[in-house]
Structures are given as structure tokens and as C-alpha cells.
Amino acid sequence: MTMKSLFLLLTIICFSLLSNAQKIIYSLPAKDDTRRMNFEIAGKINGNFLIYKNIRNKNLISVLDVDMKEIASVDQDYVLDNDRMINVDFFVYQDFCYMVYQYQKKNVVYCMASKIDGMGNKIGDVIEMDTTHLNFAANNKIYTVISSEDKSKLCVFKINNRNRKVFVMTTLLFDEKLSLQKKNVISIPMDERNDNLGEYNLDNDGNLVFAKFHTNSNENISKAQFVIKNAMEDSLMFRELNIEKIWLDELHIKVDNYNKRYFFTAYYMGERRGNIEGLYFFVMDKNDKSAIVEKTVAFGDEFRKEARGDASVKMAFNDYFIRDVITRRDGGFIIGSESYYTTSRFNNWNRWNYLYGSPYSNSLDNWYSSPYYRNSWWSNRSNSNQATRYHADNIAIMSFNSKGEPEWNTVIGKSQFDDETDDKVSYQLMNTGDQLHFLFNQMERRTMLLNDYGFYQMENFQGTQR
Numbered sequence: 001m002t003m004k005s006l007f008l009l010l011t012i013i014c015f016s017l018l019s020n021a022q023k024i025i026y027s028l029p030a031k032d033d034t035r036r037m038n039f040e041i042a043g044k045i046n047g048n049f050l051i052y053k054n055i056r057n058k059n060l061i062s063v064l065d066v067d068m069k070e071i072a073s074v075d076q077d078y079v080l081d082n083d084r085m086i087n088v089d090f091f092v093y094q095d096f097c098y099m100v101y102q103y104q105k106k107n108v109v110y111c112m113a114s115k116i117d118g119m120g121n122k123i124g125d126v127i128e129m130d131t132t133h134l135n136f137a138a139n140n141k142i143y144t145v146i147s148s149e150d151k152s153k154l155c156v157f158k159i160n161n162r163n164r165k166v167f168v169m170t171t172l173l174f175d176e177k178l179s180l181q182k183k184n185v186i187s188i189p190m191d192e193r194n195d196n197l198g199e200y201n202l203d204n205d206g207n208l209v210f211a212k213f214h215t216n217s218n219e220n221i222s223k224a225q226f227v228i229k230n231a232m233e234d235s236l237m238f239r240e241l242n243i244e245k246i247w248l249d250e251l252h253i254k255v256d257n258y259n260k261r262y263f264f265t266a267y268y269m270g271e272r273r274g275n276i277e278g279l280y281f282f283v284m285d286k287n288d289k290s291a292i293v294e295k296t297v298a299f300g301d302e303f304r305k306e307a308r309g310d311a312s313v314k315m316a317f318n319d320y321f322i323r324d325v326i327t328r329r330d331g332g333f334i335i336g337s338e339s340y341y342t343t344s345r346f347n348n349w350n351r352w353n354y355l356y357g358s359p360y361s362n363s364l365d366n367w368y369s370s371p372y373y374r375n376s377w378w379s380n381r382s383n384s385n386q387a388t389r390y391h392a393d394n395i396a397i398m399s400f401n402s403k404g405e406p407e408w409n410t411v412i413g414k415s416q417f418d419d420e421t422d423d424k425v426s427y428q429l430m431n432t433g434d435q436l437h438f439l440f441n442q443m444e445r446r447t448m449l450l451n452d453y454g455f456y457q458m459e460n461f462q463g464t465q466r
Contacts, residue, residue, distance in 0.1 A: 024450065027068040043092035046118030052088060061120035074120035087141035091151060096123060100145045107134050111143045111156055113178055127178050129156050146202045149257050152176050153206040165190055173206050173231055182232055203255045206231030209262055211251045219272055220247035226264055226284065241282055242294060247272055248280060254325040260286040263333065265325060268296055276317040281404045293404045306411045307396045309339055320396060324429050326436065331402025336429060339393035392416040392425035395438060412453050414442055
């Protein structure tokens, strides 16, 4: 198992035992597990942990108890062994989970869903959610599936990008019983060559919100729109962002269901390919679609000095990327960012030669593409021929009030790296309601320590090592 995925299991076990002892329980490899095994952690159902495994075209659900011992391994034999599995997603409820999976059989890609109980057994019949006819073998997922925060709605969607001037989005909205509520096929005009779509969210009412943005070649975002597809409507609403004098970095959208708001943020620069100066905020009222907040917040020198690592003060945030956006009931919000970069003998990775490329640039023969920036399903497990080292360093945490005004900030110092893969670096956020825990592994004196830095009652910042 990789560290990123393993955190999802370990943190639950760690904090359930935290009051009694500092104890972490690991699961042992099963006899059929291999280095080439692909897996996804489904989650915790009725006290058991469910792990999906894909081994030599076999599709299994491994069931672990609270002591991380395997108590069952169930073959999901309704997924045919000779069909090409493309992607799998899990949506966990208290007594069951939905496994939504995509596979290709001949020239048809199927999006299917099965309901699985806490012992890994299928409940009822498999549901066909949608199909797509292709004349080629799909090399990444066609469909994207997202759920609302309360899991009352699931949205399945795909984008046909054969015509670069007009993308065709197909959306299917389902309720918690996977009954189809609404299907739409909507044309989205892509006015300029470097127009793109990204960062999709679904609110508790089934409204789909996402961004449309424009870049000049592989540079910063110079134009952006906030787009809303209301659940039962057949059209899109576009809201232009006021960024005439700034350039934006990677866009992030967060639905604030409690306060009925849509939250939009990004790092900004004062000039094209310039240094990151601070954060841009746009907050929209969900009901009347008015702008509650639209502003920029520049970083001060003291914060830059604390966050910079080996960089200069002006370039302190040039390697940082927003990882988490957490909204609060009082309307405030917290943003977690991390310094992330790669080094190699040939060249170093930076945000301009990768981040702003079209997500469809490698899909010249592919009419459909997943509408996310990159295909992440098991992609990090394959190595390249170049000797690449992945670095994940300091974490910068910033708190703002409901008006977007800074409250406090802090930096968690860390230095992580690994060669050929980023599976074992970076951090995981665990939100327990009144507490936030930033968790990561770090080597100290040849010993791997699980570090837990926590916010208690969202006010005082404390750090501990487990």
C-alpha cells in the first residue's frame, strides 16, 4: 500500500485509540497481493474496512476488522475478468457503499454501480448508469462521478471535446437510491483556443458548479468564469470574474452548504509568470447569485519569511499549491497549502510547464475525456525513464473571516522527498468537526514518525508526533 492511501486507514485507527494509547495498527499483505496490484480504499462500513483490489484482472473486496485482520475476501464476479477496468469510485454510507466503476467491452464504455455491504457482498442488482460508444480503446476515464456533501445526490458527467469550439457536456443526476432525477446534454461554447473547464463540485440540492478559464499558452489564467448548472434546469449560468489586473493560478471551488454559498479561490500574480503575491477570493450567495466577497489578500513579509524554505522572500510561495479549503459555520474559512516540486538531472518541474496545459492536449483521437486536469487513477505508480525526485515541504495554513479578512496564519515545517514516485510524500487532512489534523510521515534518525499537527476548537494550534 502507498502512504497516501494508507493514511485513510491509519488515521481512523490512530484517533480511535488516541485517548487510551498511541497505537497504530497495520494490515499484513495478503498472499495474492503483488507489486502490480492496484487498489482503492472504499472506507469503513459497519465497523469493517473495505479495500478494493484489482489483481490480474480479478476484482476483489478485502474486508478488514478493527484489528486490521482480513476476515473476508469477496470476488466481485459480476465484473467480467476479460473486460478492461478503467476506473472505480466509492461512495460510503453507514451500512453500505456504492462502487461506481467504468470498463470497456469492445467499443462500448460502461458506467455501472453496485451496492456493497460491510462484508463485501453485493446487494441487489448492478445498475447501468450510462454508456458511451467509442471507436478506440479508452486510456483514461470517460466519466467523472461526484457526490454532494450529505451524499443525497450523485452526479455522473462526461464531456465530448471533439469540436474544440463547442464542448458537449452530458450530466446525469441521481438520488441516494441511484434513481435518475435529471439528464441533460448541454453545449458549452469554448470561445478561444485555450479555454478549458475544471474543478467540479455538487451541492446538497444537486446543483453542479465548476469553472471555465482561459490561459495564454502554458501561462497563468487571464480570464475565468464561475459556471452553475442548476439541478432541474436545462441551461448554464455564467458569472465573469473581475481579474483584469491580475493573473490566477490553479482554481479551487468549495461548496458551503451550511451558509448556502459558493466559494472560489486561487493564488494570484501581479504580472504574467510573476511571483505569487497572495490569494484571490470570490464568494457567491447561492440563492440570489450575488457576490458576497470579491477581493485579493496579499501575503506579508513575516509570513513569507516563515514559509519560504530555501527560496527568497519574494519567491516564497512560487512552489506552493492549495491542497485544502475548509469552510466554517461562522462563514470563515481555512486554506491549507503545500510546497511541492520535483528535481531531476534533466529539468525541474514548475507550475508553468505543466499546470496550465489543456486537459485535452493528449486526446486528439479521443472524443471524450475526463474533465479533470489530469487522470489520477493509479497513475503515480508507473515510473518514467528519468530520474525524478519528488519533494513535499512546508505546509502553510491561513485562516480568514467571513469577509475574507486574515485572522491568523502559521507554517508547519517539514521536508519530504522520494524518488520516481510521490506516493510516500505530502500530507492528509483529517477533519473531525471541531478539530483539524494535518498528518504526514517524516524520517527522523532512520525512524519513520507519523506527525499529527492539530487545530483544537479551530483556535489554538498545537503539534504533536505520534
